[in-house]
Amino acid sequence: xxxxxxxxxxxxxxxxxKIDADGKSIxxxxxxxxxxxxxxxxxxxxxxxxxxxxxxxxxxxxxxxxAVEAIRTALAMGADKGVLVDDPATEGSDxxxxxxxxxxxxxxxxxxxxxxxxxxxxxxENQVGIMVAELxxxxxxxxxxxxxxxxxxxxxxxPLEGAxxxxxxxxxxxxxFGGAHAVWNPRYAxxxxxxKAKKKPLEQKTLADLGVSPDEVxxxxxxxxxxxxxxxxxxxxxxxxxxxxxxxxxELTRLLHEEAKVI
Amino acid sequence: xxxxxxxxxxxxxxVFVAANVFFLLTIHKLYKIxxxxxxxxRFDRAWERIKGLAxxxxxxxxxxxxxxxxxxxxxxxxxxxxTIGSIETFGAGIYHGFAYWKFLGKGLTGGLYLxxxxxxxxxVVALFVALYRRFVLKPQRxxxxxxxAANLDAGIIIGLILVLIVLxxxxxxxxxxxxQGEPGGYFPKAAFxxxxxxxxxxxxxxxxxxxxxxxFWWAHTLVILGFLIYIPFxxxxxxLGAIPNxxxxxxxxxxxxxxxxxxxxxxxxxxxxTIQEFTWKQLLDLYACTECGRCSxxxxxxxxxxxxxxxxxxxxxxxxxxxxxxxLLSQREAAAETSNPEGEAAKALIGDVCVEDEIWSCxxxxxxxxxxxxFIEHIDKYVDMRRYLVLMESKFPGEIQTVLRNWETNSNPxxxxxxxxxxxxxxxxxxxxxxxxxxxxxxxxxxSSSFDERGKKIASAMVKLLNQSGVDFGILGTxxxxxxxxxxxxxxxxxFQTMATxxxxxxxxxxxxxxxxxxxxxxxxxxxxxxxxxGNWEIYHHSEFLAKLVKEGKLRPKHGxxxxxxxxxxxxxxxxxxxxxxxxxxxxxxxxxxxxxxDRARNKAFCCGAGGGRMWMEETLGDxxxxxxxxxxxxVLGPDIVGVSCPFCTTMFEDGLKARNMDDTVEVLDIxxxxxxxxxxxxx
Ligand code: SF4
Ligand code: SF4
Numbered sequence: 001x002x003x004x005x006x007x008x009x010x011x012x013x014x015x016x017x018k019i020d021a022d023g024k025s026i027x028x029x030x031x032x033x034x035x036x037x038x039x040x041x042x043x044x045x046x047x048x049x050x051x052x053x054x055x056x057x058x059x060x061x062x063x064x065x066x067a068v069e070a071i072r073t074a075l076a077m078g079a080d081k082g083v084l085v086d087d088p089a090t091e092g093s094d095x096x097x098x099x100x101x102x103x104x105x106x107x108x109x110x111x112x113x114x115x116x117x118x119x120x121x122x123x124x125e126n127q128v129g130i131m132v133a134e135l136x137x138x139x140x141x142x143x144x145x146x147x148x149x150x151x152x153x154x155x156x157x158x159p160l161e162g163a164x165x166x167x168x169x170x171x172x173x174x175x176x177f178g179g180a181h182a183v184w185n186p187r188y189a190x191x192x193x194x195x196k197a198k199k200k201p202l203e204q205k206t207l208a209d210l211g212v213s214p215d216e217v218x219x220x221x222x223x224x225x226x227x228x229x230x231x232x233x234x235x236x237x238x239x240x241x242x243x244x245x246x247x248x249x250x251e252l253t254r255l256l257h258e259e260a261k262v263i
Numbered sequence: 264x265x266x267x268x269x270x271x272x273x274x275x276x277x278v279f280v281a282a283n284v285f286f287l288l289t290i291h292k293l294y295k296i297x298x299x300x301x302x303x304x305r306f307d308r309a310w311e312r313i314k315g316l317a318x319x320x321x322x323x324x325x326x327x328x329x330x331x332x333x334x335x336x337x338x339x340x341x342x343x344x345x346t347i348g349s350i351e352t353f354g355a356g357i358y359h360g361f362a363y364w365k366f367l368g369k370g371l372t373g374g375l376y377l378x379x380x381x382x383x384x385x386x387v388v389a390l391f392v393a394l395y396r397r398f399v400l401k402p403q404r405x406x407x408x409x410x411x412a413a414n415l416d417a418g419i420i421i422g423l424i425l426v427l428i429v430l431x432x433x434x435x436x437x438x439x440x441x442x443q444g445e446p447g448g449y450f451p452k453a454a455f456x457x458x459x460x461x462x463x464x465x466x467x468x469x470x471x472x473x474x475x476x477x478x479f480w481w482a483h484t485l486v487i488l489g490f491l492i493y494i495p496f497x498x499x500x501x502x503l504g505a506i507p508n509x510x511x512x513x514x515x516x517x518x519x520x521x522x523x524x525x526x527x528x529x530x531x532x533x534x535x536x537t538i539q540e541f542t543w544k545q546l547l548d549l550y551a552c553t554e555c556g557r558c559s560x561x562x563x564x565x566x567x568x569x570x571x572x573x574x575x576x577x578x579x580x581x582x583x584x585x586x587x588x589x590x591l592l593s594q595r596e597a598a599a600e601t602s603n604p605e606g607e608a609a610k611a612l613i614g615d616v617c618v619e620d621e622i623w624s625c626x627x628x629x630x631x632x633x634x635x636x637x638f639i640e641h642i643d644k645y646v647d648m649r650r651y652l653v654l655m656e657s658k659f660p661g662e663i664q665t666v667l668r669n670w671e672t673n674s675n676p677x678x679x680x681x682x683x684x685x686x687x688x689x690x691x692x693x694x695x696x697x698x699x700x701x702x703x704x705x706x707x708x709x710x711s712s713s714f715d716e717r718g719k720k721i722a723s724a725m726v727k728l729l730n731q732s733g734v735d736f737g738i739l740g741t742x743x744x745x746x747x748x749x750x751x752x753x754x755x756x757x758x759f760q761t762m763a764t765x766x767x768x769x770x771x772x773x774x775x776x777x778x779x780x781x782x783x784x785x786x787x788x789x790x791x792x793x794x795x796x797x798g799n800w801e802i803y804h805h806s807e808f809l810a811k812l813v814k815e816g817k818l819r820p821k822h823g824x825x826x827x828x829x830x831x832x833x834x835x836x837x838x839x840x841x842x843x844x845x846x847x848x849x850x851x852x853x854x855x856x857x858x859x860x861x862d863r864a865r866n867k868a869f870c871c872g873a874g875g876g877r878m879w880m881e882e883t884l885g886d887x888x889x890x891x892x893x894x895x896x897x898x899v900l901g902p903d904i905v906g907v908s909c910p911f912c913t914t915m916f917e918d919g920l921k922a923r924n925m926d927d928t929v930e931v932l933d934i935x936x937x938x939x940x941x942x943x944x945x946x947x
Contacts, residue, residue: 012672012673012680014672014673014678014679014680015680015682016680016682016683030682032672032673032680032681034672185661185664187657188657188659188664188667188668189657190654190655190656190657191525191533191654191655191757192531192533192654192655194757195528
């Protein structure tokens, strides 16, 4: 069984985000990059299949050279090999553009299952996985918190408000993963894992290798444009009101009314 | 069968040689087991080692730290003196005319006999005290899971020594009488106890006396040889283990964990999960244990009911290593253990012999090692097993994973954005090295004082003091990194080495020469561990540095405070680096401060509970939290302030006070904060 995990490198969630001069993107100069947490759950799910069913796990990512680090992280966890599509022409792609590239890459690979996080924590679009399924012509099982494979079928569970639904699809299929860290507890790479990861095969591809024309992707092909980006107001230090209860209540109502403008 | 005459002397020789051969074979096996361990160089500083034997073996320096140790000192010396006596006795067993006085002279022999009689009599008293202590007082520290076996073992040994002394005195008394009647016979009268006891045999015929002599002689000889055979199988193996163990004691600071070679690609496993992965010295440690229980009596984990008792760890390891070692050395033993489902073959070092909760409960406070009379090194064993669990199995308390990730991405355990590391200093008068270029001192702030709200106050007090005294210093600001100390103690040597290399590169890039820290953990790590990776600087803990500034008159604590203050020693400052006086001298320099000491202070100080990565683990086991236990010890003294010298201790005490609803009445303040108040810095 071949499982391919689509993996995105995203800024660490604690990074102090700075908006770039263009006002539409973030300044990437001072950023620590991590594996998108939901993709990490996907890696964990794939590695469990590797243990139980001997699945071959391949990591597929697109992004600049630095994304190699994210792929190595997954290889250190136990994935077998990696592929990175690194082409400057992909820069500025919208979700559909990214999905096209990934789908093209999948076309040249064998797979029974494609896994990915249901969203990436950077732009939070919840789209690429589903689009890849569509472009590849395979069923999509969304927001899985568990996965089982038997008789050529993949079965997942997804929580609903106060309930749970079980979904099934014939393979090949694409599964997007939801849940939380506590649900998946993605493994921590062992030292031998880290050492081995340095030697595992990691292929780098360009659009030309995939037979994708640069016109189909990138900023100019994007059907959706980011028009502006802004940061929320910086949190202010708490204030303790002085005086007796009456005065405090009055002052509080005044502040809520005049400063916070919520009442 | 008169001793010293044929055929008794031949029989004696045969028995003597047989017992010794058996003894040597047992020792040889123990030696081979120790040699199963990995190599480790413990032959440096030979002269120091030899001096150590004089102090710690013959002087029993650490043993007599406790009242019971004086009894041991007596028994120890008594035993040596008895052995000298026994050599004479054995000599006489080969040839009846053998006697010390014939070649040592009467004067010297008289002195020796006097000493022997005195010590033997004193030993008898000490042995009864020991029996009373073990069987009547029953101190907690002498408790073992199998108390009967432990008591039996101790009983046998004490009994044997007692019997031996009685027999020795008996033989001496009779010898004295016999010497009277023998032409040219001599027996020193100085042996006053023996002479006095001879009264018991007065009036017997020479023949009867000879009979008694034979009896005493043979019984004494057999007891000694029996003892020789029994020793290696009992806790008295320490008679043999302690001496080499003290000789080979570590010469490096206890705060320096071993550097793992992570470059060597042929290495397949990291850390320790089988006995052969310990070094020979770590195995030798086990033979040296006297089962005195001092380690556990000082262990914060054990005293608060955690599943960790250093004395039991050592005991379990010793039992396991002996059986497992035999298995590895002999196929017959291996077959026996394998066919037995309860046998040692099925036992895993981690999981059966030592359990994970035990390994993770250690705060690495060093109290066990500080008080072990035979210099057993407990901490390294726990850390080595952690190394296996973390590096090989990725197994650790769940909460640790997040912390490790936080270090990896943001170089701090809280996982706060690395770019905000210097934010604490925004409104303070302090330059970064990037701005200032070369400065005399780098103030290495560390994670706690950079990111934790409480810790930041310590850093700003420190900055104010440094400015006040005109010290030329700077910080790294955003460029600073975690020192990795805690990651190392958690067992993640890989992460630690990555962090250390990175930090060293940054510091050396700025040509840093002198460093001040406000965290004892960073202090210890930079000072004792970074040299392993090429980080060599002069390191000062702020207690040393501030004490120096006060002494030089650069800081004048003039504002008094009318307060009762209890000072808590940080483990990594005190036991790890022997800094006890400096923080105290600082506190004493503040007018009006009344300093009081807890029972467990200085090298006996009880850990706050945060060391060894415990700061980042849940404390759910045991019957009390370590920080609350320590807070109670401080509260007994009715302090207004608990003085500390470590940001982690600060947090632990504040939490302890909150748990007791005392956080409004008692304050926890770092020495820098206290000094800043007393100095009244301009910037306030
Ligand atoms: S270092 Fe401290 S916590 Fe660990 S075993 Fe020794 S005394 Fe106990
Ligand atoms: S390890 Fe040391 S302190 Fe602990 S019981 Fe053994 S000899 Fe005593």
